[in-house]
Amino acid sequence: MNILMIEDNESVSEMMQMFFLNEGWEAEFKYDGKEGLDAFKAEPDKWDMITLDLNLPSMDGMEVGREIRKVSRTVPIIMLTARDSESDQVIGLEMGADDYVTKPFSPLTLIARIKALHRRSELVSEPQKEAETSSENFDIQTEHFKMNLKTREAYLDSKPIEGLTPKEFDLLYTMAKKPRQVFTREQLLELVWDYQYFGDERTVDAHIKKLRQKIEKVGAQVIQTVWGVGYKFDDTEVGR
Structure with a gap:
């Protein structure tokens, strides 16, 4: 795997470099938002994964993420942030990040998140x-x-429902293959993200919101909220 880590804390980068090497992954490190964006734009097809810090010099991580998504809607992005506010995390997910890890974090946790996200996005790179x-x-x-x-x-x-990120596609597929079955947020976290978020249901809600926006551009809404429980796919009312 080729990883682009955009992170202004050199100690974090040095620590992760050892873990990446242990996995047999190639990694390039950029300590500035604009430099990181330039590195991605120079070879957008090179990268299998991007880890993106929110607090960056010269260009904020949110802006970097938006610019990356203009070039590629499929490259997996994991947001790294020292912030612990709900608004920052939700905005980051809406910006186009597929996942986030809050600092301080265990290197093994980040490695596990990268592996899980990579498994889910491998089909995107198939010819x-x-x-x-x-x-x-x-x-x-x-x-x-x-x-x-x-x-x-x-x-x-x-x-066509256009602009779906890997996670949005997987979320839609998970619900659509069992139409009208109600999924709790915890179930969707486990099925789509491949691991437990320990009760952090905002991840699902943020992705559902973006998914609905893209569906509504082409037709009637097929993702329904079941209040107090979760979400379901139901297209039986389309066209009526």
Whole structure:
């Protein structure tokens, strides 16, 4: 794996470099927001993972993340932040980060998060085979909704739901393959993120919010809230 770590604390970078090497991963370290963004833009296809600190000199991590997402909507981003406020974490997720780790953190925790996120995003980097419109190419297909895991595409009434991040796609797929089943936030954290967030349900809510915005651009809402429980996929009301 090639990792770009944008982090102004050199001690943290030096510590993580040892752990990355132990995993057999290549890593490049940038200590300035603009330098980190320039490094990504210079070779956007090189990076398998980005860890991004929020508090950076010259360019704030939020701005760096937004600029990265303009170039690539699929490169996995883990946000590192010393801030512990709900607003910063939610804004970071809405900016396009796939995950966040709050400082101080255990290096093994960050390694586990990177591995989990990488597993979930590996399909994005597979060469796309020639897409056909026959039904057997869709892993999920209803009267109004289709999803293809190989091409990472989702359609509502034949209109593509565009701009889905890896986590948003996985979240939609997890619910859509069991339509009308209600998922609690804890279940979605475990199924989509591959590990426990120890009760931090804001991660799910932030991703659901962005996912709904992208769905609503092409048609009726298919992600429903079941108050006091969680969320479900239901497209039975589409077109009515």
